[in-house]
Amino acid sequence: MSKAILFIEHAGGELRRASLECLGAALSAGLDVTAVVMGPGADAAASALSSSGANAICHLTGADTWSPDRAAADLAALAKESGASAFLAAATATGKDVAPRVAAHLDSTLFSDITSLDSSSGSLRTTRPWLAGKVIATCESASEVFCATTRPNAFSAPEGGGSAEVSERAASADCKASVTGVSAKEGGKLDVQEASVVVAGGRGLQEAEHFSLVEGLADAFGGAAAVGASRAIVDAGWRPHSEQVGQTGKVVSPNLYIAVGISGAIQHLAGMRTSKTIVAINKDADAPIFKVADYGIVGDAFEVVPALTEAIAKVQAEA
Amino acid sequence: MKIIACIKRVPATDAQAKIDASASSLDTSSFQYMTSFYDEIAVEEAVKTKESHGGEVTILTLGPAEASKEVRECIAKGADAGVILTDDDWQARDCRSTAKALAAKIQELGADIVFCGKVATDRDNAAVGPMLATYLGWACVTDACELELDGSSGTAKRATEAGLESVSFSLPAVITCDKGLNEPRYAGLKGIMAAKKKPLDEAAPQAEESHAKVVSLETPAPRPEGKIIGEGAAAVEDLIQALRNEAKVL
Structure with a gap:
């Protein structure tokens, strides 16, 4: 062998x-x-x-x-x-x-x-x-x-x-570079590439404060989910680059990917298309994200996401 | 300080991938090219380093003669010279043969610090920077999002799954650059004009066979047609049922 x-x-x-x-x-x-x-x-x-x-x-x-x-x-x-x-x-x-x-x-x-x-x-x-x-x-x-x-x-x-x-x-002794410290992430948050569920938000959220909707939905999965972001909102400074999904961010393949207010530019799709199941929530029924989504809901994130968060929390509580 | 920024000419990120008749290489006929996204950050950091520590910046690439376009664009942002290791077969090069060719040239040019992008957006291998450093016997920090240099050493930060890592290193070093390290500047008209007069050398790269053998290429099968479950919050219940009973992910 x-x-x-x-x-x-x-x-x-x-x-x-x-x-x-x-x-x-x-x-x-x-x-x-x-x-x-x-x-x-x-x-x-x-x-x-x-x-x-x-x-x-x-x-x-x-x-x-x-x-x-x-x-x-x-x-x-x-x-x-x-x-x-x-x-x-x-x-x-x-x-x-x-x-x-x-x-x-x-x-x-x-x-x-x-x-x-x-x-x-x-x-x-x-x-x-x-x-x-x-x-x-x-x-x-x-x-x-x-x-x-x-x-x-x-x-x-x-x-x-x-x-x-x-x-x-x-171990050998010689080292040219060494780590002097690590500042841990808040609350031991999961990395977007390692999580089995990713909830990602995009420009459809309209304002940085509204990203809390995405975080709330991720939290409802009880620690199994990480949050992701489209390039548009990372470039706008709403979220750190470590959360960016796509060609100039991270490529993810979780069991479940939920895209909230993400239209689905080719560079974003490249970063998440290998996810096992994709859910898209978007106001625009013609958004390209619906082409790769297994399940789509056409609607306002501000209405759909809270309802979905509540439903997921209920499912988790039953499990 | 002698500073080198390594760049790669890559297809634009909105490129549609097509595979040629051999099924083992890409049909590049419709590609538009650009400097790889993270290499722009490397060039910016090189110019910033020159501005604060003095010295000279050389842009180094391995690619076709046409890469002079990308090299000139980078010089226009404040670099002093460019070198192209010209290889018509550059698309077939692997990380090892590229890193060895760059290392040989860097040894010849001499440098205190080399900046690379953390990954090229075509092959996504993220290997040339740290391989280059290893062939040179230098320190290396990958994915740097913060950097401070102090004479013969430096400190950098890099994002890991566990949090931000602080790394101290000695020079000479190779630093691969992540988004967040800086905001790449645009070249001004003055820079573009000046870049035309800066030296741009072409040289043959060290001959080295590629060890990565491509057996075949394919485009991933399109995802099966999805469905719109419904509209608004009323559709949530049906979505939960589908995720539970069909997709079995809940």
Whole structure:
């Protein structure tokens, strides 16, 4: 079986879902996985991983200050020593920061944000979006090590099982850049790319204060939803760029995407068209968003959204 | 300070994607091109850095000779020179071969800081900046939305899923730029006129085979025709039923 090195992220020991999905992608492709963890809480992460289905766990110790260049150098060294033919990470802000550097250390190409991984042809074959998903490219790597990051929500986490051994190894010392602090988001809000439900607002809301309608609907999902925004309202300064969905923002594929007052420019559609179910609420029955929406309601957001918020809250209360 | 901003000529973001007869490359005949969105932010940061720390800004790209249009547009915003690594086969280049070619040229030109966009809006790979830094052996901060430079080091902030990360780094460094770092300026008439007289060199990029092999391209299947459930708040109940029983997402 081909060996793979996986960079697994965790928050104080709690494994990140996007990383578990990455592990699921690797195991489904038949790879022999060594999962690598580091940083504060890595002990707990390593023991959680040992029954996850991974074949081996490596705990890099002494890397309590986060440095992407050091992490990349250590991960590449592990890949070289183990003769790995694949390196994978989740396509998170951290994974996408580290993976290209690992690829460069291995003088290998990199596929970011892959949406499938398959080894049935004898070598690893993957698909990934170009032009924010207007095109899907099926690719193979001619590099010694197949390097990729897996798009959140595109793969399933493994079912778990086994009891992999945890080995320890000291992280290297050299770092050119390091993280000195993180200012946490208010109330531990979900990221728009990781949430299973996204409620997004656009110019149809008319004023920045009206975005509270969108936030209220997201809150009704009880912590499962994140808010998103169209480029128009990000450019207008109503919302931060981190919430922007579209070609110059984030590409999302939640189970449920609810577009409120978004007309659906081609750049926005590119960012959300892979969502499993799309709901659009818009005053204009001819808005392009209705072309990609599974379910549409033509109407005033100020009337429809509060009613929908109440209905969702009721459904959640029953669940 | 020697400052370099790397840019990429990409199809305009409103481009419709068509695939050519080979099914493994894009039909580019109808494309209009532009400087990639985030690269404009890189150019602005390079010019701002020159304005506050002194020095020279060079715009560097790898692309067709026609990319002189984008390079001149960027020079017009306050840069001093441009270099095009001319490659007619630029569309077939992968992140690795591009990063290696840029790294070789940057080594030759010399630089204290290199700015790139956080991602090019055509291949969406977000890899060249950090790969370039690694080939050079330099520090790198990706997705920077705040930056401060101080002599031989700097601090930057970047947005992650957990919040804003503060990163300290040493120079030389590669910084990839996110929206929010600055507001790119428009080129004035004076800048456009001046840009015509600035040096624009063409050079052959380091030959390097692309390792990313495209097996096939396809446009995603159109989503099945949706339906309008109804109008106004009265339609909410039907929507809930549909989400529950048909879509099974509630």
